[in-house]
Amino acid sequence: MTETLRSLRDQPYALLAELDRTLRAARFEAAEGQFWTGLAFRLGEDGFVVPGDDVREVLTPMPVTRVPGAAEWLLGVANVRGDLLPVCDLRALAGYPRGETDRDSRVVVFHHPQAPLGFLVDGVYGHRQFVPGDQKHALADSAPAPLRDWLLGAFVREGSSWRVLSLHRLAASAQLTHVAA
Structure with missing residues (x-):
C-alpha cells in the first residue's frame, strides 16, 4: 500500500482517491461483525427494522390501480418508472388496524430480482445500527401471529x-x- 501511495505523489487527485478507498476498506474491516444495520420503520406505534440488503428503495406513496377480487391488504399496482409494482398494506397484512396514509407514510420496496414488492408503512426512520448486546429475542417470540413467522x-x-422483519419470509x-379475497 505504501508503494502505491508513493507512486501517486505527483497525482494529488489519484492520491486522495486511493487514500479514501484504503480508509473505507479499513473502516469496513474493523467494523465487520461488530454491528448490524437495518432500515427502521414503524407500523402504528411499533418499531421494526429490515436488513438493508432487502430494501431496493423507499418511495412516497403513489397512485395505485386496485386489482379486482384481490385481498384488502393488496392496495393495487403502481407504475414506478415504467415497471408495475404490487403495493401491499403491511399494516393490514400483519393484522394491525387499518390506518390512514399520511405525509409520513412510505412504500418500502423489497429488493427481489424476479418480483419486487412495495410495502406501505406508517413511517421510515432511516438506518439503525445494533450491537450483539442489543439482541432481545423474547420480543420476537412474543409477537402475534402471523407477524411472528416473519421475524x-x-x-x-x-x-x-x-x-x-424478514421481507424474504414475508x-x-x-x-x-x-x-x-
Missing part, C-alpha cells in the same frame, strides 16, 4: 424496541401468496 429476532436500543408466506 428474525429483535433489538432494544436506547429504550426503543425494534423487531427484525414474500414467501402463505398470506402473501394467496391474494384472492
Whole structure:
C-alpha cells in the first residue's frame, strides 16, 4: 500500500482517491461483525427494522390501480418508472388496524430480482445500527401471529424496541401468496 501511495505523489487527485478507498476498506474491516444495520420503520406505534440488503428503495406513496377480487391488504399496482409494482398494506397484512396514509407514510420496496414488492408503512426512520448486546429475542417470540413467522429476532436500543422483519419470509408466506379475497 505504501508503494502505491508513493507512486501517486505527483497525482494529488489519484492520491486522495486511493487514500479514501484504503480508509473505507479499513473502516469496513474493523467494523465487520461488530454491528448490524437495518432500515427502521414503524407500523402504528411499533418499531421494526429490515436488513438493508432487502430494501431496493423507499418511495412516497403513489397512485395505485386496485386489482379486482384481490385481498384488502393488496392496495393495487403502481407504475414506478415504467415497471408495475404490487403495493401491499403491511399494516393490514400483519393484522394491525387499518390506518390512514399520511405525509409520513412510505412504500418500502423489497429488493427481489424476479418480483419486487412495495410495502406501505406508517413511517421510515432511516438506518439503525445494533450491537450483539442489543439482541432481545423474547420480543420476537412474543409477537402475534402471523407477524411472528416473519421475524428474525429483535433489538432494544436506547429504550426503543425494534423487531427484525424478514421481507424474504414475508414474500414467501402463505398470506402473501394467496391474494384472492
